[in-house]
Amino acid sequence: MLLGCQNSTMSLKAAIMALGLATATVFAQDSSPTEPCARLSAIATDKNTTFFPADLTLACLRSVPLAKAGNLLQLSGLRVFLEFQSDLEYLKDPVVGRIYPGVDLLAGVDKLTSLLEDDSYDNEFDFQMDVFKLFSSAYDGHLAYVPDILDVFVFSRVQSEELRDEVADYFSLISVTTDKNDLPDVYAYSDVAALVNLDQFDYTPSPLTQINGEDVLSWLNSYASQNGRSQDPDANYNALFLNVPTLAYQGVETSHFAVSRFFQGNKTNLAFANNTNRDVMTRAQFLANKTLEGLTDGASFFDRFCTQNLTETVLTQTATLVNETQEVPFDPSSPADNSPPHLAYPNPVIISSDNSVAGYFSETYDYLAILAISSFSTTSETEFEDVVRDFLEMASDDDRTNLVIDLRGNGGGSIFLAYDLFRQLFPRETPYGAGNYRANELHDFTGRLASDNIAQLRAAYPDLAKSGADGVVLNSFNYREPLTVDNKAFTSWQDFFGPRENHGGNFTALNRFNLTDISATTIPISGYAENETTTSQSQPFMGESIVLLHDGTCASTCAIFSEFMSSQMGIWSVVAGGRPQAGPMQGVGGVKGSQVQGMFVLYSIITTIISTAPLTDQLGFIAKFGNNVIESTTQALSRAAAGSSLFIQASLNFRNNIRQGDESETPLQHIYEAADCRFFYTAEMYVDQSAVWDKAYDATWGSMECVGGSTEHPSSVTGGRNITAGPPDVARNFFGGNETMYMGEIFNSTTSRGNNSSPDGGDGDRGDGNNEDSKDENGGNMLSTPWLMALAVTLLTSLLVL
Numbered sequence: 001m002l003l004g005c006q007n008s009t010m011s012l013k014a015a016i017m018a019l020g021l022a023t024a025t026v027f028a029q030d031s032s033p034t035e036p037c038a039r040l041s042a043i044a045t046d047k048n049t050t051f052f053p054a055d056l057t058l059a060c061l062r063s064v065p066l067a068k069a070g071n072l073l074q075l076s077g078l079r080v081f082l083e084f085q086s087d088l089e090y091l092k093d094p095v096v097g098r099i100y101p102g103v104d105l106l107a108g109v110d111k112l113t114s115l116l117e118d119d120s121y122d123n124e125f126d127f128q129m130d131v132f133k134l135f136s137s138a139y140d141g142h143l144a145y146v147p148d149i150l151d152v153f154v155f156s157r158v159q160s161e162e163l164r165d166e167v168a169d170y171f172s173l174i175s176v177t178t179d180k181n182d183l184p185d186v187y188a189y190s191d192v193a194a195l196v197n198l199d200q201f202d203y204t205p206s207p208l209t210q211i212n213g214e215d216v217l218s219w220l221n222s223y224a225s226q227n228g229r230s231q232d233p234d235a236n237y238n239a240l241f242l243n244v245p246t247l248a249y250q251g252v253e254t255s256h257f258a259v260s261r262f263f264q265g266n267k268t269n270l271a272f273a274n275n276t277n278r279d280v281m282t283r284a285q286f287l288a289n290k291t292l293e294g295l296t297d298g299a300s301f302f303d304r305f306c307t308q309n310l311t312e313t314v315l316t317q318t319a320t321l322v323n324e325t326q327e328v329p330f331d332p333s334s335p336a337d338n339s340p341p342h343l344a345y346p347n348p349v350i351i352s353s354d355n356s357v358a359g360y361f362s363e364t365y366d367y368l369a370i371l372a373i374s375s376f377s378t379t380s381e382t383e384f385e386d387v388v389r390d391f392l393e394m395a396s397d398d399d400r401t402n403l404v405i406d407l408r409g410n411g412g413g414s415i416f417l418a419y420d421l422f423r424q425l426f427p428r429e430t431p432y433g434a435g436n437y438r439a440n441e442l443h444d445f446t447g448r449l450a451s452d453n454i455a456q457l458r459a460a461y462p463d464l465a466k467s468g469a470d471g472v473v474l475n476s477f478n479y480r481e482p483l484t485v486d487n488k489a490f491t492s493w494q495d496f497f498g499p500r501e502n503h504g505g506n507f508t509a510l511n512r513f514n515l516t517d518i519s520a521t522t523i524p525i526s527g528y529a530e531n532e533t534t535t536s537q538s539q540p541f542m543g544e545s546i547v548l549l550h551d552g553t554c555a556s557t558c559a560i561f562s563e564f565m566s567s568q569m570g571i572w573s574v575v576a577g578g579r580p581q582a583g584p585m586q587g588v589g590g591v592k593g594s595q596v597q598g599m600f601v602l603y604s605i606i607t608t609i610i611s612t613a614p615l616t617d618q619l620g621f622i623a624k625f626g627n628n629v630i631e632s633t634t635q636a637l638s639r640a641a642a643g644s645s646l647f648i649q650a651s652l653n654f655r656n657n658i659r660q661g662d663e664s665e666t667p668l669q670h671i672y673e674a675a676d677c678r679f680f681y682t683a684e685m686y687v688d689q690s691a692v693w694d695k696a697y698d699a700t701w702g703s704m705e706c707v708g709g710s711t712e713h714p715s716s717v718t719g720g721r722n723i724t725a726g727p728p729d730v731a732r733n734f735f736g737g738n739e740t741m742y743m744g745e746i747f748n749s750t751t752s753r754g755n756n757s758s759p760d761g762g763d764g765d766r767g768d769g770n771n772e773d774s775k776d777e778n779g780g781n782m783l784s785t786p787w788l789m790a791l792a793v794t795l796l797t798s799l800l801v802l
Contacts, residue, residue, distance in 0.1 A: 035297040036060040044292040050285060057153050057284035058263045061125040063298030064149065064306070070635060071127055072116055077636030078131070078145065079109045080629055081599045083440040086656045087667045089505035091138055096726035097672040099233055100139050100225075101740050108134040124302060125149055128639075132261070137740060139231045140669065141411065141555050141591035142653035145599075146261075148306050151641035151649065153284040156259050157268060159190070160281070170258035171280045172242040173208075175577060177680045183580040184680045186216055188270075189242050195683035210271035217580065220257075221737030227256040231669060233734065234578035235552030235589025241577075243553070244686060245409035248342035249355050249374035259285075308642050341374075345689050348372075349394055352387045354379045356413075359391030361398060362693060369400035370693050373421075376413025376557040381523050385420050392424060392540040403541045404696050405565075406549045408576065411590060412556025416523040419515060422564040423526035425546070427537045431564050432660040433513060434485050435594045437476050439499035439506040445624065446606050449613045450477040451493040460612045473605060475513070476654070482511035502665055510658055510665065547700040548573040548587065549692070550675060555590020560657060562588050563668065566717050567659055573717070574696045575675035576685075582708040583730040584674035584716065592668040597654035600637050662723060672727040676718045678710035 036059035040052055082088065082105050094102040112130060121127040128147035135145040157171040172189040185207035187195065194201040211219040220240055221233070228236025240257045247253060267279045286292065288305060295301055340347055341355040351358035356378040362368035371391060378384045395403070422431050437443065450457060457474070475481045479496035483489065490496040490509070499506035519528035546565070550573055554562055565571040578585040607630070610621050640650035656667035677699045685691045698704035712718050714725035732739070 077632035146649035232589030418561035550587030552589030587675035593653035594657035595655035674713035677706035
């Protein structure tokens with residue numbers, strides 16, 4: 001328990017309790033019916049809709065007054081969290097493998113601070129949008145910060161005025177080739193049936209040539225740079241279009257052309273090759289779990305949507321996670337009972353209850369099996385593992401000798417499912433998986449405390465120690481948990497932490513997970529602990545009979561698995577889609593870091609370590625870091641988008657993934673890795689996934705020619721896996737479009753921010769986001785309660801990587 005410091009020195013606990021964990025602002029009220037937020041409220045009341053005029057919604061957002069003092073504190077807290085971003089120095093000073101421009105995130109925070117202090121912003125929305133842009137400019141799917149005000153609406157393109165309120169009526173695009181030797185064109189997805197069966201329709205679909213008067217490829221590449229979060233431009237280009245595996249798994253449209261956080265005007269004009277035009281409507285879609293009714297102006301909008309305290313945020317997240325992480329008993333169905341996850345799929349021979357993994361037998365090739373893994377994020381890890389295990393047995397019994405592992409649309413999930421899948425495919429191989437952390441002062445201080453006081457920590461939280469989950473939570477804070485690259489124990493905190501200087505920064509020693517302990521306490525992994533006997537099982541497929549099928553989406557856990565397969569076993573990969581040009585493309589286009597860390601989880605771990613430390617260490621923390629580190633990080637978390645996605649919307653890449661044998665210890669995130677072959681989609685592939693699998697088979701073991709210049713790149717498996725090869729010149733071809741989302745505006749702008757605000761906005765009192773009257777009286781105590789650490793365990797063990 002934290003104890004107070006006598007006289008003038010305030011203890012950490014007192015500082016936390018004084019903070020209160022809530023932010024609120026009292027603004028001058030104006031109930032004028034001309035206020036844009038009041039007009040939105042009227043529409044919501046009259047029409048009972050969640051879709052609103054786009055320009056009116058933007059005017060409402062830009063009428064929200066600036067909370068300057070609270071925002072300065074928020075930036076200070078974000079700076080604390082960013083010190084844990086594993087590749088800060090590589091982002092600031094890019095190596096040859098990075099395609100997008102580098103970004104100095106800490107300098108960006110300093111610039112935003114200066115802009116705030118100089119009164120360069122006149123509304124809350126424009127400031128928070130620049131915060132969002134700064135984080136997104138890293139193009140790291142693990143590094144995310146979505147402010148609360150940006151998560152109230154998204155802007156959606158819809159099919160028609162009449163159906164503008166239908167969630168399923170998004171307007172989507174596809175990129176397809178109509179001849180095997182042609183580069184693909186962009187079409188409306190609504191034309192896909194006509195493209196497949198021209199003789200059954202009375203018109204011939206025409207490709208797009210311009211969007212809003214700009215060349216279609218230039219516009220799309222700029223838009224992809226603005227909306228994408230992947231480190232590869234081809235992956236972000238693919239994300240503009242409808243993705244069938246993602247649609248089948250999630251059940252909703254997620255393409256970036258259809259849905260965006262950025263205002264795109266009330267309509268988008270599309271010009272087609274046949275000299276016709278079409279205007280596509282944009283509507284603002286209301287996402288929040290609160291109501292718009294009763295809003296009178298921007299100030300009341302802030303009070304409703306931008307003042308959620310941290311206690312409320314955590315409780316919302318806890319309620320959601322209980323449902324998301326529950327175990328589902330495994331009861332495999334017979335093939336006759338299995339229905340496909342989407343009309344474009346054939347019937348699977350086996351499928352998980354959440355559609356995350358399924359097995360198929362090809363009807364074209366009698367010896368081909370397909371393991372389709374849409375996500376490693378599942379409602380039940382054991383069911384996932386059992387589906388894979390049963391399918392591999394089915395394939396063997398049916399004499400299937402070749403395997404396509406379809407990873408399209410897979411953005412990651414539970415880390416250790418990648419380890420288990422690899423071991424099921426190669427029972428006698430040991431997955432490498434070494435990585436390192438960025439070594440910073442706060443990590444060093446708290447890691448020493450945790451390592452020195454591990455007995456006190458476990459005594460304070462006996463349920464966690466009993467379950468063994470504390471080993472996962474404290475893996476990077478207790479040197480006894482991780483292993484060296486040789487699978488030996490570290491001898492001390494200094495042996496683990498170092499630091500070791502590299503590329504202008506400090507890093508910990510390379511380390512690996514203790515898979516035996518994790519398999520025994522967290523997620524069962526084939527070949528470890530109670531599953532150790534699985535190493536005696538026969539290998540289901542020869543390495544040369546397996547191919548990975550990608551579309552650039554593969555990230556995080558998917559990237560870990562792909563690295564095992566390509567680096568350790570030399571498995572080839574084939575990739576679909578990308579920009580319409582010759583040349584190679586990365587199959588793993590998403591984040592390649594090996595551990596995402598929720599900012600709230602990191603916050604709770606650190607404060608828990610400090611709260612159980614001896615008083616002298618608590619005082620040492622205050623003396624070294626001050627009280628502001630708690631207050632500011634609390635503010636940053638309080639202003640993050642809440643709900644079931646908090647873990648995703650306030651997070652960072654905590655651990656680098658390092659290739660085995662790479663003496664430079666360059667994070668894989670900054671190494672270019674071309675696939676071994678590339679092909680473009682056809683319209684038929686959107687209505688029949690078997691056509692995609694057949695193409696992958698033909699590209700690997702048949703006579704199909706790959707896209708010109710896409711084979712044997714030096715970074716590919718077939719090209720030698722040269723980590724210094726770097727991307728080809730065409731990888732930086734943006735067809736005249738922008739190559740980054742901010743184009744230097746955050747760093748170089750000296751003009752006032754937010755000058756495009758609605759005339760109705762920006763006139764309210766500037767709030768500081770820290771009104772004392774609204775603070776949660778009980779909030780200050782939450783950091784020293786056991787349920788908070790338990791929540792951190794739930795987050796880490798169920799969603800260790802997304």
